Amino acid sequence: MLLFEDYRKKLIESIRSLYPEVRDNDIAPDRTGHADLALRAFSLLRKGDVKIEEIVSRITGALSGEDYIASITSSGGYINFTLNPKKLMEAISSEIYGTDRFPDIFQDPERVSVEHTSTNPTGPIHIGRIRNSIIGDSIFRILSRYGYRVTTQYFVNDSGRQVASLYVGYKKFGQSDSLTTENLLKAYQRMHKEVEADPGLEKEVDETIRQYEAGKQEVMDGIRTICSVILGSINGTLERLGIKIDDYTWESDLIRNGDVNKVLESLEDELEDEGGAKYVSSGGRKMFLTRNDGTSLYFSRDIAYHQYKMDNFDWIIDVLGENHKEHAGHIRYVMKDLLHRDGKLDFVFYSYVSLESGKMTTRGGNIVTADELLDRAIEESLNIVRNKRSELQESELSRIAQAVATSAVRFHIVKLNSNKQMVFKWSEALSLEGDSAPFVMYSYARAASILRKAGDTDIRPEGDYGNLEAPLVKKMYEYAYVLHDAASGLKPEAIANYLLELTRTFNDFYTNCPVLTSETPDRGRRLAIVRNFKNIVKDAAYLVGINVLEEM
RNA sequence: GGGCCCGUAGUGUAAAGGAUAUCACCUAGGCCUCCGGAGCCUAUGAUCCGGGUUCGAAUCCCGGCGGGCCCGCCA
Numbered sequence: 001m002l003l004f005e006d007y008r009k010k011l012i013e014s015i016r017s018l019y020p021e022v023r024d025n026d027i028a029p030d031r032t033g034h035a036d037l038a039l040r041a042f043s044l045l046r047k048g049d050v051k052i053e054e055i056v057s058r059i060t061g062a063l064s065g066e067d068y069i070a071s072i073t074s075s076g077g078y079i080n081f082t083l084n085p086k087k088l089m090e091a092i093s094s095e096i097y098g099t100d101r102f103p104d105i106f107q108d109p110e111r112v113s114v115e116h117t118s119t120n121p122t123g124p125i126h127i128g129r130i131r132n133s134i135i136g137d138s139i140f141r142i143l144s145r146y147g148y149r150v151t152t153q154y155f156v157n158d159s160g161r162q163v164a165s166l167y168v169g170y171k172k173f174g175q176s177d178s179l180t181t182e183n184l185l186k187a188y189q190r191m192h193k194e195v196e197a198d199p200g201l202e203k204e205v206d207e208t209i210r211q212y213e214a215g216k217q218e219v220m221d222g223i224r225t226i227c228s229v230i231l232g233s234i235n236g237t238l239e240r241l242g243i244k245i246d247d248y249t250w251e252s253d254l255i256r257n258g259d260v261n262k263v264l265e266s267l268e269d270e271l272e273d274e275g276g277a278k279y280v281s282s283g284g285r286k287m288f289l290t291r292n293d294g295t296s297l298y299f300s301r302d303i304a305y306h307q308y309k310m311d312n313f314d315w316i317i318d319v320l321g322e323n324h325k326e327h328a329g330h331i332r333y334v335m336k337d338l339l340h341r342d343g344k345l346d347f348v349f350y351s352y353v354s355l356e357s358g359k360m361t362t363r364g365g366n367i368v369t370a371d372e373l374l375d376r377a378i379e380e381s382l383n384i385v386r387n388k389r390s391e392l393q394e395s396e397l398s399r400i401a402q403a404v405a406t407s408a409v410r411f412h413i414v415k416l417n418s419n420k421q422m423v424f425k426w427s428e429a430l431s432l433e434g435d436s437a438p439f440v441m442y443s444y445a446r447a448a449s450i451l452r453k454a455g456d457t458d459i460r461p462e463g464d465y466g467n468l469e470a471p472l473v474k475k476m477y478e479y480a481y482v483l484h485d486a487a488s489g490l491k492p493e494a495i496a497n498y499l500l501e502l503t504r505t506f507n508d509f510y511t512n513c514p515v516l517t518s519e520t521p522d523r524g525r526r527l528a529i530v531r532n533f534k535n536i537v538k539d540a541a542y543l544v545g546i547n548v549l550e551e552m
Numbered sequence: 553g554g555g556c557c558c559g560u561a562g563u564g565u566a567a568a569g570g571a572u573a574u575c576a577c578c579u580a581g582g583c584c585u586c587c588g589g590a591g592c593c594u595a596u597g598a599u600c601c602g603g604g605u606u607c608g609a610a611u612c613c614c615g616g617c618g619g620g621c622c623c624g625c626c627a
Contacts, residue, residue, distance in 0.1 A: 025569085028570080030570095032571050292625060298626075324622090325555095327622090354620085415565085417558095419558070420559095425563095434590095435564085442591075443590095445588070445590095501575080510587080511592050514587065517587070
């Protein structure tokens with residue numbers, strides 16, 4: 001469903017009543033400036049042995065009573081429709097009449113689970129992992145915006161080899177240090193090196209895993225404590241970015257409450273054995289569920305987790321790094337083909353972020369943490385805002401810098417198509433002009449400023465839309481379609497790119513089209529345009545993690 | 553070796569199989585007696601290569617080339 005009245009659909013239906021063979025794709029928004037919507041009449045022309053003029057005149061006749069159409073012309077095999085900005089403006093405005101806020105769309109929403117982040121609690125969150133959180137949180141916001149009941153989920157991997165290795169490392173090399181994420185990270189990295197020299201350490205890790213699954217108190221307390229410390233600092237980072245996790249599910253809980261065993265029981269007929277280790281197979285691929293000592297593997301725990309999610313949600317979305325693609329395929333196979341769970345399950349993958357100096361690895365120590373990025377972004381923003389707004393108090397400067405920095409960081413990451421690799425560059429991440437969040441925020445602040453000065457009166461969309469106004473109205477009207485595409489395709493970058501286009505269009509209007517100093521009816525109409533712009537930016541910006549400010 | 557993803561101006565990116573391929577950064581010029589210059593205007597510059605499908609291909613198919621990821625009783 002669309003946020004605004006769907007004129008494109010209306011047009012398609014009218015044309016179909018004359019030419020039933022016209023497909024949805026034959027009518028599309030035009031990007032070349034010839035029209036607002038274009039009908040590609042190539043197949044009609046070939047099949048029907050008719051002239052384009054005939055088609056145009058039939059369509060024109062059928063649409064003669066429709067005031068949302070401003071003109072119909074043809075060129076080559078295209079039939080070009082321009083839309084009446086007055087009607088588009090009405091469609092936008094009617095949705096926010098009285099509230100200044102666009103409503104949610106669904107009445108009876110599905111329950112949706114969005115799992116994101118879920119990074120191993122073995123160190124601080126770095127800029128590669130934060131891509132997961134940023135994409136996931138935007139998907140959460142977009143689906144919530146649409147009216148779904150969305151819960152965000154974090155799967156805490158406290159039962160794997162990595163955490164057990166951290167635990168052993170901390171006991172051996174870090175116990176005299178205070179229990180902080182930094183010291184734990186040091187111990188983890190040291191452990192990673194020591195294991196190469198002393199393979200006996202691996203055996204201790206194995207033993208730790210066994211003891212943890214068996215519920216040995218000392219190990220349980222130790223691992224839980226360590227994970228909680230690191231999770232706390234990961235959470236702190238997420239909070240700085242305005243990202244909230246609703247539910248944490250600990251892998252070890254699924255082992256101890258029997259869910260993992262239930263998975264093994266359900267799969268009993270499919271299980272195969274290799275030296276005591278259990279696996280299922282498909283197409284010659286073995287997917288191991290347990291080790292030969294009976295301890296569980298990530299795969300079986302993740303199946304148990306998906307069972308839990310299927311029980312509680314109508315739509316499951318997992319945001320995963322591209323290295324999980326095969327794993328995700330296996331999960332889908334087991335859930336659907338072996339366990340016959342047909343719930344809606346979608347994966348959103350993202351490619352990795354690397355540094356100019358190469359790949360990031362937590363164990364190897366070559367990382368830029370998300371906190372480091374945020375700190376530098378805040379510093380940068382503070383310098384700029386202090387320079388531009390020297391009259392403001394320090395607390396106000398800091399508030400603005402925070403908003404600018406977190407918005408800029410999130411936007412920088414979310415605007416890129418998630419399956420493109422990203423090479424992190426400080427100069428790009430800290431850029432506050434061009435295709436950036438502050439560019440959007442600044443235009444918003446200008447719109448806010450105009451409306452403040454105008455007061456509440458005289459906002460009336462009357463008179464004719466000029467050639468700087470109509471393009472902005474049409475761009476605003478597009479929001480309904482962009483939001484729809486972003487939600488159905490789980491593509492937050494579509495909103496990000498739309499916001500940039502919308503803002504550019506507004507800036508063009510702003511520089512060339514006086515609002516406050518113009519006469520009635522232009523003034524009232526332009527104020528209405530500015531107000532709609534401001535409302536749409538506010539609505540869309542939130543979805544991609546931009547905190548707009550009334551003043552900056 | 554096999555599988556998946558990505559190749560668009562110097563750099564980064566956009567583009568329902570559709571018309572003259574988007575925008576930003578960089579570079580060279582220009583715009584503040586005028587609603588907020590984190591802005592605007594002008595100029596230069598691109599679809600990896602070779603085939604195919606189609607009235608029409610950046611987009612779909614096949615074959616190369618380059619980069620990433622995966623092919624663990626790791627996660």
